[in-house]
Amino acid sequence: MTGPGNSLRRGFAAAARAAGHDPPEIARAGGCADGSRVLARYMDDVDRVRNSPPVGIGL
Structure with missing residues (x-):
């Protein structure tokens, strides 16, 4: 389960x-480390x- 801080970041x-x-722009603005695996997972979900x-x- 993720906490409220994690939900906001995601x-x-x-x-x-x-x-x-x-x-990289999102990582800087969100305070994530360069090469963050967690951020990469968020991006994969969106992509x-x-x-x-x-x-x-259109479905």
Whole structure:
């Protein structure tokens, strides 16, 4: 289970990535270390949804 601080960080990272910002820029703004595996996982989640075939056809 994630705490409220983690949920806010994840939400910020996901929203920033969905808006098209680069991971290094998001890491700096969110206070994450360079090469953060946790941040990379957040980005993968957003990218997976964005690149999903149903999303690409408007479902």
